[in-house]
Amino acid sequence: MLTPAEDAEAALLLEAGTQKPGNVGPARDFDDTTFHQFLVGGVGARRGFEVAPEATVGEVFVESVRGSSAHRGGNTQFGALLLLAPLVVAAARGDVEEAPEVAEETTPEDAAMFYEAFDYVDVHVGDADTEYDVRDPEAREKVVEDDVSLYDVMKESASRDGVADEWTSGFGRTLHAASRLEMRRGGTRNAVRDTYVDLLKEEPDTLVEERRGREEARKVMEWARELPPDELDERLGEREINPGTTADIVAGAVFVALRRGWKV
Amino acid sequence: MLTPAEDAEAALLLEAGTQKPGNVGPARDFDDTTFHQFLVGGVGARRGFEVAPEATVGEVFVESVRGSSAHRGGNTQFGALLLLAPLVVAAARGDVEEAPEVAEETTPEDAAMFYEAFDYVDVHVGDADTEYDVRDPEAREKVVEDDVSLYDVMKESASRDGVADEWTSGFGRTLHAASRLEMRRGGTRNAVRDTYVDLLKEEPDTLVEERRGREEARKVMEWARELPPDELDERLGEREINPGTTADIVAGAVFVALRRGWKV
Numbered sequence: 001m002l003t004p005a006e007d008a009e010a011a012l013l014l015e016a017g018t019q020k021p022g023n024v025g026p027a028r029d030f031d032d033t034t035f036h037q038f039l040v041g042g043v044g045a046r047r048g049f050e051v052a053p054e055a056t057v058g059e060v061f062v063e064s065v066r067g068s069s070a071h072r073g074g075n076t077q078f079g080a081l082l083l084l085a086p087l088v089v090a091a092a093r094g095d096v097e098e099a100p101e102v103a104e105e106t107t108p109e110d111a112a113m114f115y116e117a118f119d120y121v122d123v124h125v126g127d128a129d130t131e132y133d134v135r136d137p138e139a140r141e142k143v144v145e146d147d148v149s150l151y152d153v154m155k156e157s158a159s160r161d162g163v164a165d166e167w168t169s170g171f172g173r174t175l176h177a178a179s180r181l182e183m184r185r186g187g188t189r190n191a192v193r194d195t196y197v198d199l200l201k202e203e204p205d206t207l208v209e210e211r212r213g214r215e216e217a218r219k220v221m222e223w224a225r226e227l228p229p230d231e232l233d234e235r236l237g238e239r240e241i242n243p244g245t246t247a248d249i250v251a252g253a254v255f256v257a258l259r260r261g262w263k264v
Numbered sequence: 265m266l267t268p269a270e271d272a273e274a275a276l277l278l279e280a281g282t283q284k285p286g287n288v289g290p291a292r293d294f295d296d297t298t299f300h301q302f303l304v305g306g307v308g309a310r311r312g313f314e315v316a317p318e319a320t321v322g323e324v325f326v327e328s329v330r331g332s333s334a335h336r337g338g339n340t341q342f343g344a345l346l347l348l349a350p351l352v353v354a355a356a357r358g359d360v361e362e363a364p365e366v367a368e369e370t371t372p373e374d375a376a377m378f379y380e381a382f383d384y385v386d387v388h389v390g391d392a393d394t395e396y397d398v399r400d401p402e403a404r405e406k407v408v409e410d411d412v413s414l415y416d417v418m419k420e421s422a423s424r425d426g427v428a429d430e431w432t433s434g435f436g437r438t439l440h441a442a443s444r445l446e447m448r449r450g451g452t453r454n455a456v457r458d459t460y461v462d463l464l465k466e467e468p469d470t471l472v473e474e475r476r477g478r479e480e481a482r483k484v485m486e487w488a489r490e491l492p493p494d495e496l497d498e499r500l501g502e503r504e505i506n507p508g509t510t511a512d513i514v515a516g517a518v519f520v521a522l523r524r525g526w527k528v
């Protein structure tokens with residue numbers, strides 16, 4: 001039986017270690033970020049997970065982001081770590097299914113640590129019409145002054161970020177994807193990939209939406225419905241379309257499944 | 265900067281995460297053991313590495329083997345962990361290059377733990393003409409009674425096992441492969457694969473020798489010299505020839521390179 005920290009790291013690796021259409025993976029490196037850097041990022045992130053039993057969501061998040069930057073590539077796991085932080089804290093306290101409550105109970109100090117995490121990794125940030133911008137070095141003080149919790153920050157961006165949406169809507173897609181994953185037969189590799197493709201079919205990926213526009217994100221959804229996974233991977237790969245938010249949700253789902261006893 | 269324990273886990277993952285001709289990897293699962301199980305095995309093994317600063321080689325080894333069995337597949341990392349144990353202990357004490365001395369200083373208690381490790385994983389064992397057989401449940405008491413150290417046990421099997429040979433000959437191939445790895449350009453993926461192929465060219469793999477005979481092992485060496493890596497992978501894959509000992513040495517080499525500051 002693995003600990004919550006070990007399972008969280010395993011979730012990152014099993015997600016990264018599955019070739020999911022469009023993503024960096026066993027069969028694809030990006031120019032700035034490689035599959036091997038995802039492996040090292042997963043190893044480093046565990047530092048944050050290890051402190052979970054005595055730490056807040058913000059502390060777990062910022063420590064895991066720092067750890068995950070132990071390679072020369074770009075951002076590997078930022079979104080997945082943001083999704084995992086409340087799940088890992090809930091699991092370390094005894095029940096992963098309590099993540100929605102853990103998220104709601106975050107504080108302005110957690111929010112300040114969220115902003116601090118951007119110091120450690122080069123995350124793509126879109127134009128956001130918000131009072132607390134991650135590019136504003138004073139944002140971390142402002143959230144504390146204004147008594148804005150990390151949950152509030154997530155609420156603010158839920159409409160344009162699929163991970164923030166999970167945070168503020170009970171982790172519904174994550175928990176449901178975990179259930180589907182647990183029921184799949186045919187080996188871990190296919191189970192993880194197919195769970196990802198199912199998620200792609202259901203909702204536009206918000207990272208694709210953010211980088212390539214709404215129409216492209218809807219096209220990806222249609223392709224996911226029409227094409228077999230290998231062709232979908234080729235289609236997205238040649239167009240350099242990376243549905244990264246959907247991959248983050250898969251990492252969360254793998255973690256939940258592992259905590260529920262799913263075996264690899 | 266990663267700790268020795270983190271680097272040791274990273275070494276297992278970077279080795280497993282590189283498609284090396286004939287091995288389980290990103291592009292190949294075996295029927296009984298999959299790539300994803302290697303990832304989980306790497307995560308679990310870190311428990312053993314974490315105790316290194318205060319533990320003996322035998323303790324590190326047995327704990328890492330126990331941890332690495334946290335999946336439903338067969339043996340994933342036994343040989344690599346045997347090679348890594350003295351390297352990790354040396355690194356945790358301050359200098360990975362001291363591994364030869366650490367190996368020499370092992371005790372009969374370390375030997376007993378080596379025999380205990382076979383309880384936790386189904387390792388393929390050949391016919392061995394030795395007084396201390398791993399299939400003999402009393403071997404672990406016998407080595408203590410007879411004052412036989414783990415180094416002595418390794419010496420006994422050095423002629424037929426490449427990892428034991430490393431243990432008792434100063435880790436020469438491992439340290440040298442690390443140096444070559446550090447000098448390679450062209451990305452981690454190719455660097456790890458090419459280091460493996462170079463080792464294959466130089467000496468017959470002892471796991472292949474053990475399972476398929478000396479002639480087959482020499483053929484693999486010749487093919488490694490003649491064929492490009494992709495074709496070599498295909499050739500070995502279709503014949504189900506798995507040069508596992510050479511892969512173990514690569515894991516050790518990656519660890520040494522990481523401790524020397526090699527960046528992914």
